[in-house]
Amino acid sequence: MSSLSERMARETIVEIARRLHARGWLAAADGNISLRLSADNILITPSGVHKGFITVDEICRITIDNGVIEGKPSTERLMHLAVYKNAPKAVAVVHAHPPAATAWTIACPEMSELPADCLSEVILAAGRIPFVPYAQPGTQQMGDHLLPFLPDCRLLILARHGALAWGESLSEAYNGIERLEHASVTLAHAKMIGGLTRLPADEVTRLRAMRAKMDGRTL
Ligand SMILES: [Zn+2]
Numbered sequence: 001m002s003s004l005s006e007r008m009a010r011e012t013i014v015e016i017a018r019r020l021h022a023r024g025w026l027a028a029a030d031g032n033i034s035l036r037l038s039a040d041n042i043l044i045t046p047s048g049v050h051k052g053f054i055t056v057d058e059i060c061r062i063t064i065d066n067g068v069i070e071g072k073p074s075t076e077r078l079m080h081l082a083v084y085k086n087a088p089k090a091v092a093v094v095h096a097h098p099p100a101a102t103a104w105t106i107a108c109p110e111m112s113e114l115p116a117d118c119l120s121e122v123i124l125a126a127g128r129i130p131f132v133p134y135a136q137p138g139t140q141q142m143g144d145h146l147l148p149f150l151p152d153c154r155l156l157i158l159a160r161h162g163a164l165a166w167g168e169s170l171s172e173a174y175n176g177i178e179r180l181e182h183a184s185v186t187l188a189h190a191k192m193i194g195g196l197t198r199l200p201a202d203e204v205t206r207l208r209a210m211r212a213k214m215d216g217r218t219l
Pocket of ligand 1: 031
């Protein structure tokens with residue numbers, strides 16, 4: 001461990017991993033978290049380790065070109081590298097398996113994004129939340145399928161798999177997972193109770209225009 005700031009970065013990754021597990025947004029060794037320390041130096045969680053019990057010394061280090069410097073990094077790291085290469089503002093990536101968000105892609109494979117135009121807060125805080133087409137685990141597809149959505153979208157739901165959020169800080173990326181799963185639960189409840197109703201089209205247009213004037217961060 002080379003510096004105090006890296007130590008703090010590792011501790012924050014561990015804290016986020018435990019929170020994701022505590023919220024039920026991943027099971028056992030699922031999910032991965034990364035943080036870019038410099039242009040070519042990325043911390044990432046290890047492969048095959050339960051994220052509820054992870055320790056700072058288990059965090060791995062990789063390069064932007066998928067070189068392994070330290071540890072046995074996540075097999076899903078190609079998603080993280082695709083984000084860092086195609087979204088220059090990205091400093092952190094959080095990938096988890098939140099159940100409600102994932103369930104939308106199983107129940108509604110014909111949809112291309114979460115029906116966020118039912119909820120004003122989602123439009124303002126996150127913009128569109130697309131469904132990324134299915135990719136076979138551990139393959140280059142996992143990174144390639146993200147490319148059409150980068151750098152415009154910071155919140156992505158991965159078909160039949162989970163969700164990914166990136167941000168200019170770890171807290172922004174974590175907030176993104178929280179935001180999309182909360183919206184997914186709310187919309188699922190609405191669908192079960194009686195069906196989805198959209199905001200009026202002109203109101204959606206106004207809200208999207210307000211979002212466009214913001215700096216793109218997830219709130
Ligand atoms: Zn995964």
